[in-house]
Amino acid sequence: MATNSHRTLNLLGAVVTGVHDQLASAVETAAGRSGALAAALAMAAQYEGLTMGTLQRFLGISRPATIRVVNLLEDEGLAVRRNLDDDRRTTSVVLTEAGHRDARRVLAARRSVLEQLLPESSKEERAVLDRLLERMLTTMITHPARGYEVCRLCDISICPPSRCPVETAVVAMEPDAPDGLLTVPNETST
Structure with missing residues (x-):
């Protein structure tokens, strides 16, 4: 027999699933790219000199997958890589003006989805x-x-x-x- 706490968990699960779906769709549409690319734009825009290693941590993907994401951003003119030290072991991802513009759209799309959840609270x-x-x-x-x-x-x-x-x-x-x-x-x- 289901209890009120089970119902609460079920409601929470439905909200989490629905919000995830809406957020994924909104940020991917705003960026015109997959979730990993949209997240990379959002993070690189907010953290000046974001390193490849830190970006990898944010995205929760492998090093080769992170390199592919940054390659795609570079290919589209949205980011460039910069070496942070003389031995070239630490590289940062720096957004171009177009990359910053796309990142602002991603964050605005996210905010719009979330604002709709609590319109009259x-x-x-x-x-x-x-x-x-x-x-x-x-x-x-x-x-x-x-x-x-x-x-x-x-x-x-x-x-x-x-x-x-x-x-x-x-x-x-x-x-x-x-x-x-x-x-x-x-x-x-x-």
């Missing part, structure tokens, strides 16, 4: 929802790498690291790590 309802979402996000972060993947389409101007529950969870797992989710010591991926 009160300040109190949003505060309760914020607390629940923060708790859910913290629970989802079972490993620091998961934080990158979860935040791959986030608008960091709205949820900066100092207020981010994902950042807090990652720092709790790696207390000796430098501040900031994207600060990766000794990164040497190209």
